[in-house]
Amino acid sequence: MKQHVRILLGLAFMATVAACNKSDDVRPSGPKVHIAKPEQTIAVGQELELKPEFTQDAGISFRWTLNGEPVGDKATYTFKPRAHGDYKITFAASTPNGKDSAVYNITVLGQYANGVLVLNEGWFGTQSGSVWFYKYGADTLVPWVYHAVNPGKNLGGVMNTLQYGAIHNGKLYMVVKAGGPLVVTDASTLVETGRVENAVSGKAMSFVGLDATRGLIGADDGIYPINLTSLAIGSKIAGVSGAIGNMVKSGNYVFAHSNNDGMIVLNATTYAVAGKPFKATVGFVTGKNGRIYGAKDSLLMSVHPTTFVKDSVKMPFASVNPFGAWRSVQMASSTVNDHIFIIQPAANWQYGTKLYRYVVGNAASLAAPFITLPAGQYFYGSGVNYDHHTDELVITTINGPYTGSENRVLFYNAQTGALKKTIRYDGWYFPAMTVIQP
Structure with a gap:
């Protein structure tokens, strides 16, 4: 009988430890970013408002870069090109739990190209x-x-x-x-x-x-x-x-x-x-x-x-x-x-x-x-x-x-x-x- 009780107590302890370990593995994840149209084309003189989708989280912050240079820290960004060419615009969302990013590749045509x-x-x-x-x-x-x-x-x-x-x-x-x-x-x-x-x-x-x-x-x-x-x-x-x-x-x-x-x-x-x-x-x-x-x-x-x-x-x-x-x-x-x-x-x-x-x-x-x-x-x-x-x-x-x-x-x-x-x-x-x- 005592042996049986010891076995039951041992199994209960192991289950408790396993549950604790499982709880430790599930940590809050960072935001997830999604862009519906990563490839776009506009012309000089036009504006393009970029509105990426992302999951909300406490303490979230944003960062936009244009060809590697910082250009914004809001949830959206309005691109106003002054010259034609190819542009890489990166959006990043960060929290203390992690970050995610996505890239827009924008082709800008000259004013008289289209x-x-x-x-x-x-x-x-x-x-x-x-x-x-x-x-x-x-x-x-x-x-x-x-x-x-x-x-x-x-x-x-x-x-x-x-x-x-x-x-x-x-x-x-x-x-x-x-x-x-x-x-x-x-x-x-x-x-x-x-x-x-x-x-x-x-x-x-x-x-x-x-x-x-x-x-x-x-x-x-x-x-x-x-x-x-x-x-x-x-x-x-x-x-x-x-x-x-x-x-x-x-x-x-x-x-x-x-x-x-x-x-x-x-x-x-x-x-x-x-x-x-x-x-x-x-x-x-x-x-x-x-x-x-x-x-x-x-x-x-x-x-x-x-x-x-x-x-x-x-x-x-x-x-x-x-x-x-x-x-x-x-x-x-x-x-x-x-x-x-x-x-x-x-x-x-x-x-x-x-x-x-x-x-x-x-x-x-x-x-x-x-x-x-x-x-x-x-x-x-x-x-x-x-x-x-x-x-x-x-x-x-x-x-x-x-x-x-x-x-x-x-x-x-x-x-x-x-x-x-x-x-x-x-x-x-x-x-x-x-x-x-x-």
């Missing part, structure tokens, strides 16, 4: 060129955005025309024709970073970037290399003469539209002439299939990007040489489908109203226009661009076959040809082209 840039020629003899901005989802254009961030600067004088723009390696290169400058800005903020006054003795017309330090300028007498670091322009490239319009780079070749020779192909490293595949009337754009497309009279032509082997399909109209009053090519290509878009020119110097779509490999797709503009509107400038962000065709028009003071930017579904939105802005601006962010 939309389409509209380059206007200007009113020759009266007003210089300008850049306007369409923000995705808006119903209007923001006017004079280059001038807004570059007070006191200009895009040439009233006798020059802003004719061409291209984004390369984070920079926007704008070419002001007829004696104007080459102006370089940050592509997303439009803050000017450099310029060349009276570029190529006033003959500059177009631009293409090659790599981080080299580019080419198309001029009315040939092609010139430019150092993108110093903006020093070199001597004219041998073997190329006459006016040069659009240029596209593919691999180690540059395909340039020449008034004298049609398509000229340059080695992008040595600048040696590698070929002259066909006498192009207009050009060029790069198709989704990698081929380089242009037109020769009533043929829509293409060449393989390395072998230069040609292909063609008949169009129901003839293309017209753009030189003289040169403007960027009235063509575009989809990045979603093997579709090439080309504007039908009107008679004489009038502006056209019809756009055709070639579905590569299907000649019948050119039998009828893909888009006919609304009554009273006419393509102007390059006229059409493809926006790979929205799968839309961005079209610029004016209200007269020769001239017009009503400018419009139209947005069409690139798959169906349905008109989605029209934005009108009045004045003698003459839209030269639109520029799509990479």
Whole structure:
């Protein structure tokens, strides 16, 4: 009996010890932090209020850091970026019992990165060129955005025309024709970073970037290399003469539209002439299939990007040489489908109203226009661009076959040809082209 009692007392003692030990193991834990959207994107000029979730506990304190630097000690934080870039914002919650943290990774776009840039020629003899901005989802254009961030600067004088723009390696290169400058800005903020006054003795017309330090300028007498670091322009490239319009780079070749020779192909490293595949009337754009497309009279032509082997399909109209009053090519290509878009020119110097779509490999797709503009509107400038962000065709028009003071930017579904939105802005601006962010 005594033995039995001793055993029971021993078991009771062990149970008590175990219970005490278990109680000691359960200690109060620190706060737990949760972020619903750790990856976010905003633009310069916007604010972002960050409200992380966390468990409450006595004596809790908070700490915010922005790229490692302390910026706050409240439960929420309002981020107001002044420059574009990538930001790491850390939120930490602490109590005497422990702490937890989480990280926001915020991408800040430049003020003009989330939309389409509209380059206007200007009113020759009266007003210089300008850049306007369409923000995705808006119903209007923001006017004079280059001038807004570059007070006191200009895009040439009233006798020059802003004719061409291209984004390369984070920079926007704008070419002001007829004696104007080459102006370089940050592509997303439009803050000017450099310029060349009276570029190529006033003959500059177009631009293409090659790599981080080299580019080419198309001029009315040939092609010139430019150092993108110093903006020093070199001597004219041998073997190329006459006016040069659009240029596209593919691999180690540059395909340039020449008034004298049609398509000229340059080695992008040595600048040696590698070929002259066909006498192009207009050009060029790069198709989704990698081929380089242009037109020769009533043929829509293409060449393989390395072998230069040609292909063609008949169009129901003839293309017209753009030189003289040169403007960027009235063509575009989809990045979603093997579709090439080309504007039908009107008679004489009038502006056209019809756009055709070639579905590569299907000649019948050119039998009828893909888009006919609304009554009273006419393509102007390059006229059409493809926006790979929205799968839309961005079209610029004016209200007269020769001239017009009503400018419009139209947005069409690139798959169906349905008109989605029209934005009108009045004045003698003459839209030269639109520029799509990479």
